[in-house]
Amino acid sequence: MKAVRIHAYNETPTVEDAPNPEVADDEVLVRVQATALNPLDALVVSGIAANFFSITLPITVSTDFAGIVERVGSAVTQWKPGDAVIAWADAGTSGGLAEFAVVPASACVALPSSLSAAEGAAIPTAGSTAWHALFSVAKLQAGETVLIHGGAGGVGSFAVQFAHKAGARVIATASGDGLELVRRLGADEVIDYKAQNFATFVSDVDVVLDLVGGETQGRSYEVLRKGGRLVSTAAGTPLDEAAAKAYGVSASMFYAKPFADRLNEVVAAIHEQGIEVVIDRNVPIEEFDEAWSRLTSGRARGKIVITLS
Ligand SMILES: NC(=O)c1ccc[n+]([C@@H]2O[C@H](COP(=O)([O-])OP(=O)(O)OC[C@H]3O[C@@H](n4cnc5c(N)ncnc54)[C@H](OP(=O)(O)O)[C@@H]3O)[C@@H](O)[C@H]2O)c1
Known part of the structure; x- marks a missing residue:
């Protein structure tokens, strides 16, 4: 599958072929439709985040994504294949800028019908x-x-x-x-x-x-x-x-933590209050370099999103 990864700190992340992730008992495999970037991703790539998170290289970029549940681990009861979800991964685990990503089932919330996958991906952090x-x-x-x-x-x-x-x-x-x-x-x-x-x-x-x-x-x-x-x-x-x-x-x-109950409250508020999810740009994965330079410029207007399918 395609994934945007680094193998060493301070490398520029690149689109490459990576093995499909394994699904543990308490995890879901998500077919990623959209992923959003955050300044935290730049800290992961630079190695600064390794002072706060346990990171194993190579790592796939991005903690925030949305997509369709493809498969669930044997202990997962709250999700089934075909569910549309927003996922918020821990910065220490392999991330969501890939065709498929795994996250703990407890790190997902349902994508409301009023939001696109790009808007959903933009919300977590x-x-x-x-x-x-x-x-x-x-x-x-x-x-x-x-x-x-x-x-x-x-x-x-x-x-x-x-x-x-x-x-x-x-x-x-x-x-x-x-x-x-x-x-x-x-x-x-x-x-x-x-x-x-x-x-x-x-x-x-x-x-x-x-x-x-x-x-x-x-x-x-x-x-x-x-x-x-x-x-x-x-x-x-x-x-x-x-x-x-x-x-x-x-x-x-304030330090954000990927807790689904916190994310649920925010997604519900965005849905109910008609909050606009402001998207600076939404580019296909092939144009990742442009998205990355926009992130690292610090000039974004709203969120930078990358579409996968
Ligand atoms: N602690 C946590 O858990 C946590 C969570 C999320 C974010 N953060 C941090 O919070 C900060 C904001 O995150 P973000 O995702 O919103 O970043 P962002 O999207 O990259 O923010 C970019 C915006 O900051 C504006 N900006 C830059 N310097 C400014 C200044 N001196 N005064 C006013 N606006 C200025 C830019 O406007 P111009 O182009 O007009 O300069 C641009 O619109 C980052 O430092 C990020 O690392 C921390």
Whole structure:
């Protein structure tokens, strides 16, 4: 079967022939229709993710995919061949950018009829991160104001819509055509981060969702009200506990984990609330190189998807 794999860290992933995966008793074999990329995939390829996940090479790229169940292990009762599923694999296991992929049966959720396979594949990491960072960690409430850094990206495009639909006032940072995108997705106020320093005119927000890190996070503590909450997904930027204390705010990191119950909640919310799954581009596997360079550019508007069949 075709799969996009690396055999050593820092190799450019390439489309190659790979053996079909074996199915363990508690796993399902999925005929993959669509796969989405995340910045985590670049960390797997660079080897940085090997500090946090147990990775065996060669590894197939991507944790997020959707397709049709082809076969189930002997202990699997909740899925049968022909079911349409969204799967969220652990970054340490071989991934979903292949014609066939195996995942634990417990790592799949049903693909709602309102979503295409490409939209379903785009949800696991980005949608769950946006949802749980906003509502499980920051505990964003209707009527509160949230500042979302990186509103036009994969996580941000979900976060802007989730926060807007929850009745929060949304301020989002973006640039270029990302400004129009975040406005369309429901941002009440849009800041061009390349032209304006948000910290000079944003103040007293209840929540900051930091999807950028670095000095953007550094300037975010001061724009929170006393008692406000900063949640960051930017693993490369340690939280500034001293700044949090000085400004009387809380600061937390969010790390996505592939739990199906979490994914189920997010997929149901997307289905019921009519959330748009924003797709930056959807390319066939033969054009993987283009998708990969778009991911590593850090400029995506929504999600980058690769179609397999
Ligand atoms: N901890 C976790 O579990 C977890 C889970 C998911 C994601 N993440 C992390 O969260 C971050 C966002 O993930 P993602 O999937 O949304 O990435 P992404 O899709 O690659 O995000 C790209 C977007 O970021 C915007 N951006 C870049 N620099 C910016 C800045 N200084 N201010 C505002 N926007 C900026 C870009 O807009 P421009 O083109 O206009 O610059 C682009 O639209 C990444 O660092 C990722 O590694 C962590």
